[in-house]
Amino acid sequence: MNCNADDRLYTPKLARIIQASQLTESERLFRLRFPDGEGLGHKPGQFLELSVLGVGEAPITIASPPDEDGCFEVCVRKVGNVTSALHRLSEGDLVGIRGPLGRGFPLEELKDHDLLFVAGGIGIIPLRPVIKSVLARKSEFGRVILFYGMKHPDEWLFRDEFAQWEARGADVRVTVDRPVAGWDGHVGVVTTLLAEFQMCGEMIASLIVGPPVMYKFVLLGLSAKGLRDHKTFLSLERHMKCGLGKCGHCQINGVLVCRQGPTFSYAELKDLREALLG
Ligand SMILES: Cc1cc2nc3c(=O)[nH]c(=O)nc-3n(C[C@H](O)[C@H](O)[C@H](O)COP(=O)(O)OP(=O)(O)OC[C@H]3O[C@@H](n4cnc5c(N)ncnc54)[C@H](O)[C@@H]3O)c2cc1C
Ligand code: FES
Incomplete structure (x- = not known):
C-alpha cells in the first residue's frame, strides 16, 4: 500500500x-x-x-x-x-x-550553466546525486568540473566512480592535504586547485559541500574569480531532530536549516554570520 x-x-x-x-x-x-x-x-x-x-x-x-x-x-x-x-x-x-x-539543489535553474563542484571529505555525498544527474543529461549543461579534497587517499569516497564521471565528460581534479607515501597526485588543500581554475561569464554556478573551514576559503577564492553569490550553492549540516521545521533544533537566527535548507545560495547565507561557522 x-x-x-x-x-x-x-x-x-x-x-x-x-x-x-x-x-x-x-x-x-x-x-x-x-x-x-x-x-x-x-x-x-x-x-x-x-x-x-x-x-x-x-x-x-x-x-x-x-x-x-x-x-x-x-x-x-x-x-x-x-x-x-x-x-x-x-x-x-x-x-x-x-x-x-528539506530543499534540494535548484538543478533545473542551472541548465546551460558551467558547473563547478567543490567537495571536501564526506561533502562529496550530497554532490554525488547532482553530479550523476547532470552527467546523465550532459547535453543540457555546460562544462562539469569537480574539485575533490581529502586528508588522506584512504578516505576517498566513490573512488571507482570518478573515472566513470571523467569518461562522461567531467573534468575531475583530486587533491590530498599533505604529502602521503604512494600518492603521486596533487597535494594541497582543495582551495589550491582553484588557482588553476579559469572560467568567466554569467553562466557559471558552483556547488560546494565540505567542512565549515573549507567554506570560508573556497568562497573567498570563488568571489575573487568573480563567481556570483546567487549562483554559488552550499549545503549546511546542523544538529537536527524533527527535520520538519517543528522543533527548532537546527535554527540559525530564525532560519530553519532542515526546512529552508539544507541547501542555500551564498546570497541567502551571506548575512547569516553563524551559518558558516559550523
Ligand atoms: C542534513 C544532514 C545530512 C547529513 N548527512 C549525512 C550523511 O549523508 N552521512 C553521514 O555519515 N552523516 C550525515 N549527517 C550527520 C549525521 O546525521 C550524524 O553523524 C548522526 O546524526 C550521528 O548520529 P549518531 O547517533 O550515530 O551519533 P551520536 O551518538 O548522536 O553522536 C556522535 C557524535 O556525532 C555528533 N552528532 C550527533 N548528531 C549530529 C548531527 N545531526 N550532525 C552533526 N553531528 C552530529 C555528536 O555531537 C557526537 O560528537 C548529516 C547531518 C545532517 C544534519
Ligand atoms: S530539526 Fe526540528 S526544526 Fe529543524
Missing part, C-alpha cells in the same frame, strides 16, 4: 537494505528499497531521517540520484549510537525512513 507524502514525513516507513558495502574504514554505503516498490521521489541535495529500530534516528543525505528503479542510497560515517548500529546491519535488514526532507 502506498502512503501519502505527509505520512512519510511524520511516520517512518520501513525500507529494506538490499546491498551494503564498506567504502572506507568508517563509511558504509547502503542501497535501500521500500518493500512495496514505491520510489522515494527525492531531489538531489535532500535528506531523510533514518531510524535504526530500537536505537534512534539520524538525518542522512540521500546519496543517489532520483529514479534508480525504486532504490535509493545513503553513505554513512560511523560516529555514534545510530550510525554504529546501522553499520552492524546487513542485507535483508529493515530500517525506518522519513522523508525526503
Whole structure:
C-alpha cells in the first residue's frame, strides 16, 4: 500500500537494505528499497531521517540520484549510537525512513550553466546525486568540473566512480592535504586547485559541500574569480531532530536549516554570520 507524502514525513516507513558495502574504514554505503516498490521521489541535495529500530534516528543525505528503479542510497560515517548500529546491519535488514526532507539543489535553474563542484571529505555525498544527474543529461549543461579534497587517499569516497564521471565528460581534479607515501597526485588543500581554475561569464554556478573551514576559503577564492553569490550553492549540516521545521533544533537566527535548507545560495547565507561557522 502506498502512503501519502505527509505520512512519510511524520511516520517512518520501513525500507529494506538490499546491498551494503564498506567504502572506507568508517563509511558504509547502503542501497535501500521500500518493500512495496514505491520510489522515494527525492531531489538531489535532500535528506531523510533514518531510524535504526530500537536505537534512534539520524538525518542522512540521500546519496543517489532520483529514479534508480525504486532504490535509493545513503553513505554513512560511523560516529555514534545510530550510525554504529546501522553499520552492524546487513542485507535483508529493515530500517525506518522519513522523508525526503528539506530543499534540494535548484538543478533545473542551472541548465546551460558551467558547473563547478567543490567537495571536501564526506561533502562529496550530497554532490554525488547532482553530479550523476547532470552527467546523465550532459547535453543540457555546460562544462562539469569537480574539485575533490581529502586528508588522506584512504578516505576517498566513490573512488571507482570518478573515472566513470571523467569518461562522461567531467573534468575531475583530486587533491590530498599533505604529502602521503604512494600518492603521486596533487597535494594541497582543495582551495589550491582553484588557482588553476579559469572560467568567466554569467553562466557559471558552483556547488560546494565540505567542512565549515573549507567554506570560508573556497568562497573567498570563488568571489575573487568573480563567481556570483546567487549562483554559488552550499549545503549546511546542523544538529537536527524533527527535520520538519517543528522543533527548532537546527535554527540559525530564525532560519530553519532542515526546512529552508539544507541547501542555500551564498546570497541567502551571506548575512547569516553563524551559518558558516559550523
Ligand atoms: C542534513 C544532514 C545530512 C547529513 N548527512 C549525512 C550523511 O549523508 N552521512 C553521514 O555519515 N552523516 C550525515 N549527517 C550527520 C549525521 O546525521 C550524524 O553523524 C548522526 O546524526 C550521528 O548520529 P549518531 O547517533 O550515530 O551519533 P551520536 O551518538 O548522536 O553522536 C556522535 C557524535 O556525532 C555528533 N552528532 C550527533 N548528531 C549530529 C548531527 N545531526 N550532525 C552533526 N553531528 C552530529 C555528536 O555531537 C557526537 O560528537 C548529516 C547531518 C545532517 C544534519
Ligand atoms: S530539526 Fe526540528 S526544526 Fe529543524
